[in-house]
Amino acid sequence: MSRTEQNGTGRRRPPTIHDVAREAGVSRGTVSRVLNGGHNVSPSALDAVQSAIHKTGYTVNRHARSLITGRSDSVAFLLTEPQERFFEDPNFNVLLRGCTTALAAHDVPLLLMIAGTEAERRRNMRYIAGHVDGVLLVSSHSGDPVAAQLHDAGVPLVACGKPPGQGSKVSYVAADDLGGARDMVRYLYESGRRRIATVAGPLDTPGGVERLAGYRATLAECGLPYDEALVVPGDYSRAGGEAAASLLLERAPDVDAVFVASDLMAQGVLTALEKAGRRVPQDIAVGGFDDSPAALAARPELTTVRQPWDRISSEMVRVLLAQIGGEDPAAVILPTELVRRDSA
Amino acid sequence: MSRTEQNGTGRRRPPTIHDVAREAGVSRGTVSRVLNGGHNVSPSALDAVQSAIHKTGYTVNRHARSLITGRSDSVAFLLTEPQERFFEDPNFNVLLRGCTTALAAHDVPLLLMIAGTEAERRRNMRYIAGHVDGVLLVSSHSGDPVAAQLHDAGVPLVACGKPPGQGSKVSYVAADDLGGARDMVRYLYESGRRRIATVAGPLDTPGGVERLAGYRATLAECGLPYDEALVVPGDYSRAGGEAAASLLLERAPDVDAVFVASDLMAQGVLTALEKAGRRVPQDIAVGGFDDSPAALAARPELTTVRQPWDRISSEMVRVLLAQIGGEDPAAVILPTELVRRDSA
DNA sequence: TTCTCTACTGTGAACGCTCACAGCGTCCTT
DNA sequence: AAGGACGCTGTGAGCGTTCACAGTAGAGAA
Numbered sequence: 001m002s003r004t005e006q007n008g009t010g011r012r013r014p015p016t017i018h019d020v021a022r023e024a025g026v027s028r029g030t031v032s033r034v035l036n037g038g039h040n041v042s043p044s045a046l047d048a049v050q051s052a053i054h055k056t057g058y059t060v061n062r063h064a065r066s067l068i069t070g071r072s073d074s075v076a077f078l079l080t081e082p083q084e085r086f087f088e089d090p091n092f093n094v095l096l097r098g099c100t101t102a103l104a105a106h107d108v109p110l111l112l113m114i115a116g117t118e119a120e121r122r123r124n125m126r127y128i129a130g131h132v133d134g135v136l137l138v139s140s141h142s143g144d145p146v147a148a149q150l151h152d153a154g155v156p157l158v159a160c161g162k163p164p165g166q167g168s169k170v171s172y173v174a175a176d177d178l179g180g181a182r183d184m185v186r187y188l189y190e191s192g193r194r195r196i197a198t199v200a201g202p203l204d205t206p207g208g209v210e211r212l213a214g215y216r217a218t219l220a221e222c223g224l225p226y227d228e229a230l231v232v233p234g235d236y237s238r239a240g241g242e243a244a245a246s247l248l249l250e251r252a253p254d255v256d257a258v259f260v261a262s263d264l265m266a267q268g269v270l271t272a273l274e275k276a277g278r279r280v281p282q283d284i285a286v287g288g289f290d291d292s293p294a295a296l297a298a299r300p301e302l303t304t305v306r307q308p309w310d311r312i313s314s315e316m317v318r319v320l321l322a323q324i325g326g327e328d329p330a331a332v333i334l335p336t337e338l339v340r341r342d343s344a
Numbered sequence: 345m346s347r348t349e350q351n352g353t354g355r356r357r358p359p360t361i362h363d364v365a366r367e368a369g370v371s372r373g374t375v376s377r378v379l380n381g382g383h384n385v386s387p388s389a390l391d392a393v394q395s396a397i398h399k400t401g402y403t404v405n406r407h408a409r410s411l412i413t414g415r416s417d418s419v420a421f422l423l424t425e426p427q428e429r430f431f432e433d434p435n436f437n438v439l440l441r442g443c444t445t446a447l448a449a450h451d452v453p454l455l456l457m458i459a460g461t462e463a464e465r466r467r468n469m470r471y472i473a474g475h476v477d478g479v480l481l482v483s484s485h486s487g488d489p490v491a492a493q494l495h496d497a498g499v500p501l502v503a504c505g506k507p508p509g510q511g512s513k514v515s516y517v518a519a520d521d522l523g524g525a526r527d528m529v530r531y532l533y534e535s536g537r538r539r540i541a542t543v544a545g546p547l548d549t550p551g552g553v554e555r556l557a558g559y560r561a562t563l564a565e566c567g568l569p570y571d572e573a574l575v576v577p578g579d580y581s582r583a584g585g586e587a588a589a590s591l592l593l594e595r596a597p598d599v600d601a602v603f604v605a606s607d608l609m610a611q612g613v614l615t616a617l618e619k620a621g622r623r624v625p626q627d628i629a630v631g632g633f634d635d636s637p638a639a640l641a642a643r644p645e646l647t648t649v650r651q652p653w654d655r656i657s658s659e660m661v662r663v664l665l666a667q668i669g670g671e672d673p674a675a676v677i678l679p680t681e682l683v684r685r686d687s688a
Numbered sequence: 689t690t691c692t693c694t695a696c697t698g699t700g701a702a703c704g705c706t707c708a709c710a711g712c713g714t715c716c717t718t
Numbered sequence: 719a720a721g722g723a724c725g726c727t728g729t730g731a732g733c734g735t736t737c738a739c740a741g742t743a744g745a746g747a748a
Binding site: 016017018028029032035036060061062063064065066067068069 | 733734735736737
C-alpha cells in the first residue's frame with residue numbers, strides 16, 4: 001500500500017505541506033510563504049492555499065520548522081526557588097496564569113521548569129539553550145546565578161523583579177515596591193500612627209530591600225525616627241510572619257502599626273497579635289503587601305498594597321517577545337495601589 | 345569562512361552528532377545508538393562516545409529527533425476551567441509542581457496549557473495533536489468534552505479525578521473521595537454529633553458527587569436519617585461556602601456539625617459561623633476536605649481530610665508515561681487521611 | 689520595440705537526527 | 719571445514735520544513 005493511500009484503517013498520517021500544495025495546485029514554496037505571512041503571493045494562490053489548508057486540516061510540523069529556523073517558538077517559565085515558597089504563594093498562580101494566556105495569544109507554548117535543586121538547575125539550563133527561544137525567570141535570591149548564566153549564554157530573558165547585581169543588562173518587570181511601601185507607611189502615619197514597625201522581606205531579594213527602603217525613606221519624610229528595634233526581617237512565609245511579630249512585641253511593646261512586606265507574613269502577624277491579645281486595628285494597625293487572596297482570607301481583612309500581577313505578566317511576555325524579536329533589554333516598573341480594608 | 349571554523353566571534357554553532365562522531369572516531373550511527381540506550385555498542389566505543397559528548401558539550405537536538413521519530417518527548421498539562429477556581433485553589437499548585445518535577449526526572453518537559461475560553465480550547469486541541477505525546481488533564485465539569493475528544497484523537501491521556509461518563513476508556517488518578525468523606529462523617533458521629541450537615545461540592549464534578557455519596561452512606565451506617573435540609577450545594581469557592589453556611593443556619597438552626605467538601609469552602613463556612621455567633625467547635629464542628637494550606641490559615645485550624653496530592657501527581661505521570669509506552673489505560677485510587685486539628 | 693524592474697512562482701539543498709540495511713569479523717554448531 | 723548466528727559498525731535515505739536562488743510573465747520606461 002502506497003503511503004498516500006494510507007487512510008481508512010490505522011493511524012492516519014497527518015497532512016504535510018506537500019498535501020496542501022497538491023490540493024491547492026501550487027508548490028511547497030508558495031504554501032510556505034502563505035504560512036509565513038503571505039508576502040509575495042498572488043491573491044488567487046493565497047486563496048487556494050488557505051482553503052486547501054482548511055480542507056486538509058493541515059497544521060505545520062513545528063519540529064521540522066524548528067530544525068531549519070533554529071527557533072523553537074516556545075518559551076520557558078523558569079522558577080528557581082529552593083523553598084516551596086512560590087507555590088505556597090497565591091501570587092505565583094496569577095503570574096503563571098497571566099504569562100500562559102498572554103503567550104497563548106501569540107501561539108507560543110509555555111514550558112514550565114522548576115529548578116529547586118542544583119541538579120534540576122543544571123538539567124534545565126542544559127535544556128534551555130537550544131530548545132527554547134527565551135526565558136521568563138522567576139527567581140529572587142541574589143545568590144542565584146541563573147540570570148547571569150542565561151544572559152551569558154545569550155538567551156533572551158526577562159525577570160520578574162529586578163535581578164540583584166545585574167546592572168542594566170537583563171530585562172525585568174517589577175512592581176514599584178518602593179513607591180508601594182511609601183504609600184502604605186504614609187497612610188499609616190496619616191491615620192495617626194507614630195510607632196510604625198516593619199516586618200521586612202528577605203534582604204537578599206530586591207522586593208525585600210526596596211520595601212524596606214520605602215519604609216525608611218517615608219519615616220524620614222514624616223519626621224519619624226528610624227528605630228532598628230522596629231525592623232524585623234521575615235522570609236515571606238506565614239510562620240515567619242508570626243515569629244517576627246512575637247519578636248517585635250517583645251522588643252517594642254509600644255508599637256501601634258506594622259507594615260508587613262507580604263500578605264502571607266501579615267497573616268502570621270495577625271495570628272501572633274491575636275495570641276498576644278492585641279486588637280487589630282484598634283491597638284495595632286497592620287498593613288500588608290501583595291493583595292493576594294490571603295489578604296481577603298485574613299481576619300480582619302488586610303489593608304494592603306496591590307501588585308498589578310496581571311499587568312506584570314503581560315508586560316513580561318511583551319518584553320520577552322520583543323527581545324526575541326531583536327529589541328534591546330528593557331526595564332519596566334509598574335505602579336502599585338493602596339487597598340483599604342479593615343486591618344489599618 | 346567555512347562553517348566548521350565558525351568559532352571565536354559570533355554565536356557558536358552547537359555541536360551536532362557529527363562533531364561527536366568525529367571526536368570519538370566512530371560513525372553517526374554509533375553515537376545515535378549510545379544516545380538511545382547504548383545497545384549493540386562495544387565498551388570501547390561507548391566510552392569514546394561518552395567522553396566525546398562530555399568534551400563537546402553535545403546535547404541532542406530534539407527537533408531533529410522528533411521530526412523522524414514522530415514523538416515530541418513532552419507532555420501537556422491541560423487545565424480546562426472556565427472559572428479561576430483552580431488558580432485560587434492551592435491544591436492546584438501542589439499538583440502542578442508535582443507533575444513538573446516527576447516529569448523532569450524522566451527528562452520530559454511539561455507544556456502548560458489553559459483552556460478557559462472556547463477559543464483557547466480549540467487552539468490547544470489543535471496544538472496537542474502532533475506536538476505532544478500525552479496529556480495530563482485537569483478538568484472537572486461533566487460538560488467538558490475535552491477528555492472524550494482527546495481520547496477519540498488517540499492522544500494518551502490521564503485525568504485528575506474520574507472524568508464523568510467516560511466508562512473505563514480513559515485513565516485517571518483520584519483520591520478516595522468516598523472513603524475520605526466516610527472517615528470524616530464517621531469521626532463527627534463518634535465525637536457525639538447527631539445533626540450532621542454537609543456543604544457539598546458541585547454535583548457535576550466527580551469529587552462533589554462522591555463526597556456527597558460518602559456522607560450519605562455513612563449517615564445510613566450510623567443509623568442517622570438523611571435530611572435534605574442538611575445538604576447544601578457549593579461551588580468550591582470561599583464565597584460559596586459562606587453563602588451555603590448562611591442558608592444552612594437558616595434552614596436548620598440546630599445543626600451541630602458540618603462536613604464541607606473543600607477547605608476553601610470551609611473557610612467561608614467559618615466566616616459565616618463567626619458572623620452568626622456560633623463557636624467552633626463547641627457549638628458546631630466543621631470538617632473540611634483537601635488539607636490545603638487554607639486549612640492551616642483558617643481560624644480555628646481545620647480538621648480535614650488530606651488528599652495525597654504528591655502521590656496523585658506522581659501517579660498521574662507514571663500512568664501517562666506507561667500509556668505513552670504502549671500500556672493500557674489504568675485507574676488509580678489513592679487513600680486519604682483524616683487530619684485532626686481544632687475545628688472538629 | 690526592447691530593456692529593466694517587479695511580482696510571483698518553483699526547485700534543490702539543507703537542518704540534525706533515526707532507522708533499516710548491509711557488511712564485517714568472531715564464535716559456536718554441525 | 720563449512721555454515722549459521724550474533725555483536726558490532728558504517729552508510730544512505732528520509733522526516734517536513736524554510737531558504738536562497740533561478741526563472742517566468744507582465745508592466746512600465748526608454
